[in-house]
Amino acid sequence: MASTNDLKNGMVLRIEGQLWAVVEFQHVKPGKGPAFVRTKLRNVESGKNVDKTFNAGTKVETANVDKRTMQYLYNDGSSYVFMDTSTYEQLEVSPEVVGDAKNFMLENQEAIVATNDGRVLFIELPASVELLIAETEPGLQGDRSTGGTKPATLETGHTIAVPLFITTGEKVKVDTRDSSYLGRVKA
Numbered sequence: 001m002a003s004t005n006d007l008k009n010g011m012v013l014r015i016e017g018q019l020w021a022v023v024e025f026q027h028v029k030p031g032k033g034p035a036f037v038r039t040k041l042r043n044v045e046s047g048k049n050v051d052k053t054f055n056a057g058t059k060v061e062t063a064n065v066d067k068r069t070m071q072y073l074y075n076d077g078s079s080y081v082f083m084d085t086s087t088y089e090q091l092e093v094s095p096e097v098v099g100d101a102k103n104f105m106l107e108n109q110e111a112i113v114a115t116n117d118g119r120v121l122f123i124e125l126p127a128s129v130e131l132l133i134a135e136t137e138p139g140l141q142g143d144r145s146t147g148g149t150k151p152a153t154l155e156t157g158h159t160i161a162v163p164l165f166i167t168t169g170e171k172v173k174v175d176t177r178d179s180s181y182l183g184r185v186k187a
Contacts, residue, residue: 001059003058005037009025012062012065013061013063018043023042038053067112068084071083071085071110072110072111082111094120112125126176127177131156132172134154152172160181173185
C-alpha cells in the first residue's frame with residue numbers, strides 16, 4: 001500500500017482488481033477545500049486511458065511489477081519466445097501481449113518484459129530501433145514544394161513512411177512508439 005502522495009510516473013496500481021499504470025499525476029491544492037491528486041491512468045491489459053482523482057493522502061494498492069531485460073529468441077507461430085539472459089529461463093508470450101512491439105523486434109534483440117504474479121503484462125522496447133529497409137520503390141522527384149514520403153517495408157515486415165531519398169538496403173532509425181522515421185544510420 002502507498003499513499004497518493006507517493007505516486008510516480010510508471011508506477012502500477014491495483015484498482016478494483018485491475019492493473020493501472022500511472023501515466024501522469026498532479027498534486028492540486030485549491031484555495032478552498034482539501035488537496036487532491038489528479039491522475040491519468042492506463043490500463044495495463046487493455047491500453048485504455050482514464051482520468052481519476054484521489055483525495056490527498058488516500059491509500060492505494062500498488063502492484064508488484066517485475067521488469068526484466070530479456071532477449072527475444074524467435075516466434076514459433078503461436079507465441080513469441082524470450083530468454084532471461086542471467087538464468088537462461090525461456091518465457092513464451094502470446095501475440096496479444098506483444099502487440100505492436102512485434103513490428104520492431106528482431107531475433108536476439110533485447111526487450112524489457114514486465115510480469116506480475118508470473119503473468120506477462122507487456123513488452124517494452126527502446127524508444128527507437130535501427131532496422132534495414134527490405135524493400136522500397138525508387139523515389140521520383142516531382143514538382144512539389146515540400147519533401148515527399150514513400151512507403152518502405154522494414155526487415156521485420158512492417159511498413160513505414162520514409163523520405164524519397166531512402167533506398168532498399170539502407171539502415172534507418174525508427175520510433176517504436178509511433179512508427180515514424182527518425183533518420184538514416186551511418187555505416
